[in-house]
Amino acid sequence: KQEVTQIPAALSVPEGENLVLNCSFTDSAIYNLQWFRQDPGKGLTSLLLIQSSQREQTSGRLNASLDKSSGRSTLYIAASQPGDSATYLCAVSEWGGGADGLTFGKGTHLIIQP
Amino acid sequence: DAGITQSPRHKVTETGTPVTLRCHQTENHRYMYWYRQDPGHGLRLIHYSYGVKDTDKGEVSDGYSVSRSKTEDFLLTLESATSSQTSVYFCAISEQLGPGNTIYFGEGSWLTVV
Numbered sequence: 001k002q003e004v005t006q007i008p009a010a011l012s013v014p015e016g017e018n019l020v021l022n023c024s025f026t027d028s029a030i031y032n033l034q035w036f037r038q039d040p041g042k043g044l045t046s047l048l049l050i051q052s053s054q055r056e057q058t059s060g061r062l063n064a065s066l067d068k069s070s071g072r073s074t075l076y077i078a079a080s081q082p083g084d085s086a087t088y089l090c091a092v093s094e095w096g097g098g099a100d101g102l103t104f105g106k107g108t109h110l111i112i113q114p
Numbered sequence: 115d116a117g118i119t120q121s122p123r124h125k126v127t128e129t130g131t132p133v134t135l136r137c138h139q140t141e142n143h144r145y146m147y148w149y150r151q152d153p154g155h156g157l158r159l160i161h162y163s164y165g166v167k168d169t170d171k172g173e174v175s176d177g178y179s180v181s182r183s184k185t186e187d188f189l190l191t192l193e194s195a196t197s198s199q200t201s202v203y204f205c206a207i208s209e210q211l212g213p214g215n216t217i218y219f220g221e222g223s224w225l226t227v228v
Contacts, residue, residue, distance in 0.1 A: 034216060043204055043219040044157075051214055089156070101147045101172065101206070102217060106156040 002027045002094055006105035014113045015082060021075040021108045023090035028068050031093040034102070035064050035075050038087045047088075048075070080112045116218035117141050120205050126226045133192040135223050137205030139185075146188040147172075147206040147217070148180065157204065163188055195227045 003026045013019055023033070032051045036044040048057045048064040050073070056065040063076040073090055087109045091102035117140030127133050137146060148160040149172075159172030161180040169180050177199060179191045192199055205220040 032214070036219075041222075043221045044206075046216045046218065049214070049216050091157075101149070101159040101162055102157075104157040106154070 002030075002092060002103045004090060004092055004103050004105040006088075006090060006108050008108060009106065010109040010111075012111040012113060013080060015080060017080050018076065018078050019080055019110075021077070021088050021110070023073040023075070023105055025071045025073075025092050025103075027094065028071050029094060030068065033064075033066055033073050033090060033092050035062075035073075036089045036091065038089060038107070040086075044089065082112045082114045085110055085112045116207060118205060118207060118218060118220035120203075120220040120223045122223060123221065124224045126228060127195050129196060129227055130194050133195050133225065133227075135190040135203055135205075135225070137188045137190070137220060139188075139205075139207050141207060141209070141218075142185060143207040143209045143218075144185075145208040145210075146182065147208075148178075148188065148190045149204045149206060150174065150201040151204060151222075152201050160190065160203075192225075195225075197227050199225065200227045201225060 005024045007022045030052055034049045035047045037047050038044050050057050050066040061078040066073045087107040089107040091104040093102050119138045121136045147162040149157045151157045158174045160178050161172050163169045163182040181189045203223045206217050208215055208217045
């Protein structure tokens with residue numbers, strides 16, 4: 001059974017710092033990996049999707065990398081801002097593209113101090 | 115934002131009563147999902163649907179049933195609510211399968227069973 005782990009569980013950094021969030025998964029036979037953002041009391045918003053054949057994706061100050069063979073992904077946030085404060089979740093879709101959704105990590109709760 | 119509406123957004127109910135949560139989408143996406151989110155467990159799949167009248171169980175389906183009579187509506191029913199079903203419930207949709215496909219989430223329904 002696929003397991004997704006996110007480290008650290010919580011992180012607090014001053015504004016302006018570059019930071020890295022980590023995600024690991026136990027079964028490397030994945031279809032894709034997505035990074036989501038969740039604000040308190042809200043749903044999840046997809047930030048980046050990396051297909052299994054890709055190594056990285058970028059959107060603005062966010063860069064996500066994928067090393068499928070080692071079962072790891074990182075989300076890099078450049079020049080962090082207080083508005084980046086949220087919980088970040090990674091999720092994998094397993095090989096075969098089955099319709100049974102995603103396996104999620106428990107998230108990293110990020111606080112950017114002004 | 116994907117057109118996903120969940121109702122009710124907040125509900126308090128008594129143990130043993132039936133509860134139905136509704137997810138309505140305006141995107142005409144084929145796939146719909148119900149997840150629950152709990153501290154320490156992250157998001158877990160309850161049931162999903164791959165078309166009208168086509169549904170299947172997820173990881174934590176016991177005590178829940180679903181129905182999809184129209185493309186746009188996916189109902190989640192707690193047949194006899196228990197305190198362990200106190201949770202935040204998220205509906206999600208995706209257009210198709212494939213490595214480039216992303217999944218969109220609703221805003222969530224907060225359910226408290228007393």
